[in-house]
Structure formats: C-alpha cells, structure tokens
Ligand SMILES: [Ca+2]
C-alpha cells in the first residue's frame with residue numbers, strides 16, 4: 331500500500347564548500363559538508379555519513395521529518411561561514427567493508443547528484459521556470475525508464491540549476507523516455523509535484539507498470555514527500571491508481587497532499603483523478619458511464635480542480651467536482667470543449683479582469699495540423715470561444731495558423747499575466763521527439779506572430795512539463811521567512827493566474 335518516505339535521499343543542490351553562503355533569503359540552510367544519509371537518530375541528534383570522505387559525524391540539529399538530511403535553520407543574519415560551529419563535526423572513518431557496502435550505493439547516487447548541480451545553487455526562485463526533463467543525454471530515449479530531473483530556468487532562458495532524481499536504489503524516480511503524455515509537473519502553493527516510477531533507469535516498458543510514485547519538493551528543491559502507490563492492481567485492496575497504464579501529472583496542495591491524473595487498463599477503471607490525503611488514495615473522479623477516466627494534465631485555477639482530456643468522453647478541459655474535491659465519485663464537466671480530435675495537454679487559466687471568474691485560457695495541443703499548437707480561449711459570458719490556434723515554425727521563429735513541414739505543436743504550458751500591460755506571456759515545451767525546446771509567446775492583445783526559443787533540451791533529452799515557481803500561501807510563507815518583495819510578487823502572480 332502507499333506510504334510516505336521522508337528520507338528520500340534526493341539531496342538539495344548547491345552542496346559543496348560554498349553551500350550555505352551567498353544565499354539571499356532566509357531559508358532552511360543545509361550544511362552540505364555534513365550532508366549525508368542518516369545512520370542513527372536519537373531525538374534531535376543523529377549520526378550521519380557524509381558524501382565526501384565516508385566519514386561518520388554527529389549532527390546537532392537534524393530535520394529528518396522535513397528533509398532527511400542534516401540541516402540547520404538560519405536566518406539571513408546567521409549565514410554559515412567556513413569556520414562556523416555548524417561545520418565543526420566529530421568524524422571517524424567507517425571501520426568495516428560492510429558499512430561501505432551498505433552506504434556506497436547511496437553515496438554514489440548522492441555524489442552523482444552533487445556533481446550535476448550548480449555550485450552556486452539557491453532556492454528555486456519565485457517566478458522562474460521549472461521544467462521536467464527525461465533522459466541522460468547519452469542513451470536514446472525509449473519506452474524504458476529514463477532519468478528525470480527538474481530544471482530551473484529564468485523566464486529569459488538562462489539555466490539556473492538542475493535537480494536530479496536518483497535513477498536506482500531506494501529513492502529512485504524515473505519515467506518513460508518516450509511516453510509523451512507523462513511528466514507534467516506542477517508548482518502550486520510553493521510545492522513542486524513530480525510523478526515518476528519506482529523503477530531503475532532501463533526498466534523495460536515502465537509506463538504501464540504499477541510502480542508509480544509522486545515526489546513533492548519544497549522551494550528549496552528538497553523532496554519532502556515521496557509517495558509510492560499501491561502495487562497490487564485494479565482489484566486489489568487498496569487498488570492501484572492508473573493500474574497498468576500511464577500516470578501523467580500531479581499537483582501538490584501541501585507537503586504531503588496532492589492530486590494525480592492518468593489513465594488505466596483493466597477492471598475496475600482506476601484512471602481519472604486521484605487525491606492523496608497524506609495517508610491514502612481516493613479516486614475522486616467519477617467512473618460512471620460517460621465520465622472521463624483517461625485524463626492528462628491536472629491543474630488548479632481559481633480554487634477549482636481541472637484536467638485536460640482527449641478521449642471519446644470529451645476533448646478539452648474538464649472541471650472535476652466543486653473546488654478541490656476529496657471524496658470519491660465527483661462529476662467532471664467539460665468546461666472548455668476543444669472539439670473531437672483535439673489533443674490538449676498543458677493549460678493555464680486566468681481571471682484577467684479580476685472579477686473572480688476565469689475568463690482567459692491557453693491550451694497546449696500537440697497536433698501539428700491546423701488547430702494544433704498554442705490555443706487561446708476566452709469566456710464571453712456564456713461560453714468559451716477559441717481565439718486562435720498557432721503552430722511553431724522551427725526555422726523562422728514565427729507562429730502560423732496553417733500547417734507546414736517542420737512545424738511543431740506544444741504539450742507543456744504555463745504562463746503569467748501582467749496587470750500593468752495587459753499582456754500574457756506563455757511558456758511551452760514543443761513536440762519534437764528529442765532535443766525539443768522551451769518557447770515563449772507574448773500575447774499583448776492581438777494574435778501573436780512570433781515566438782522566442784528560450785532553450786533546447788539537448789540530444790537524448792526531452793522536456794515535458796513546465797510551470798512557474800510559486801510560493802506558499804502568505805501564512806505559511808511567513809513561517810518560512812520569505813522576503814516581502816517575493817511575497818508581493820507572488821501574490822500578484824497568483825491573482826493573475828487565478829490560482830489563489
Ligand atoms: Ca501548472
């Protein structure tokens with residue numbers, strides 16, 4: 331059955347001699363010189379093994395429930411210094427080969443992560459892009475399990491950091507290299523939710539396996555929950571969500587609660603939308619005749635749960651239940667009907683005029699025929715109406731309502747709205763099989779004609795989901811010690827996107 335493992339072993343980026351210095355905001359500061367796996371824990375003290383010298387050391391302040399690593403909470407005025415008492419640790423060599431054998435796999439995974447991340451990494455910055463990437467840059471993407479990572483970019487396309495998940499061992503999280511409907515992360519309320527599979531890289535045909543999991547990261551990039559799904563199949567107790575088929579997307583509402591969407595094979599139908607309350611899963615979406623159980627991207631806008639779908643039960647954006655449902659059997663309603671044959675994935679919805687009702691939506695459609703690409707929809711008071719659908723010309727950087735060779739559609743999508751200028755800025759991932767792109771489009775009130783290519787995934791990599799980093803609700807944010815400037819910025823962002 332599903333359970334939460336807090337000691338997930340996905341270590342924060344930025345560990346190294348300079349870790350803990352140069353951070354510009356109050357935060358949980360992790361003393362990376364002492365960072366490692368916990369060996370024993372008594373009260374607030376613990377013995378850990380570091381990632382540098384195979385040393386044991388004692389950690390005075392441990393936050394295992396939060397991070398599973400050794401850390402201290404510092405205010406801005408208490409940043410770690412090289413000679414800080416926080417770094418003065420008792421060490422001793424691991425004495426036996428047995429111990430080395432136990433910890434080497436963990437250490438190897440940890441070191442791989444550290445070397446792949448930016449040396450001057452900081453918390454995931456509010457307003458920056460987070461992008462889910464599959465692949466390792468070497469192995470050709472296939473239906474086998476591939477490495478996954480969350481990449482942070484600025485909205486102008488500058489890479490900030492890479493947060494890599496272990497690709498084997500107890501904390502592994504991977505995803506299919508070619509299941510293009512998988513891998514749609516979300517940022518909501520300061521948490522980043524990432525779906526994956528509890529399977530080692532290379533595991534064949536991983537997408538349909540009952541090894542699903544969801545990882546929730548906080549704004550520091552640390553995994554605060556790693557929830558594995560029930561594995562027994564659709565008729566087991568508890569049943570396997572998305573049994574025998576794809577898990578595609580999730581969105582966290584807290585450090586240990588989330589929604590996930592996908593589809594299933596077998597009977598009874600375990601696809602649709604599920605909610606995890608911190609202890610157990612509930613299939614919140616109805617499985618009644620005519621209700622959608624094949625869902626794609628999940629989102630929350632204006633306090634309402636939504637999901638995209640492209641199946642005979644409806645093409646477009648469904649609202650599911652009322653608000654954020656937590657009980658079984660909630661009815662889904664096709665809020666935006668994109669029409670039979672449409673292929674919607676990511677979407678973003680706004681209450682641009684701030685009247686409390688969503689009025690503008692952008693939908694990513696992966697078709698490369700007319701009608702695919704970036705769709706804009708507006709609510710005219712009684713119905714959602716399509717304003718345009720634009721494909722991406724790879725060569726010229728232009729947008730086109732008609733198709734031609736080499737044009738791309740999009741799947742991942744997010745965006746922001748600027749109250750002052752009235753412009754929407756959309757960020758999307760394109761549909762090339764490998765080495766696809768992050769692109770941005772500005773809609774300043776007229777149909778856009780050009781786009782900007784911000785970054786490419788690289789060969790044997792593919793970008794999937796994209797979102798903009800959020801922060802927790804103000805009450806929680808205050809506890810975490812965010813600066814007021816960030817809060818103001820994010821409040822504005824939330825209002826614009828209609829998700830508060
Ligand atoms: Ca999103």
Ligand SMILES: [Ca+2]
Pocket residue numbers: 680681682683684685686687688689
């Ligand atoms: Ca409105």
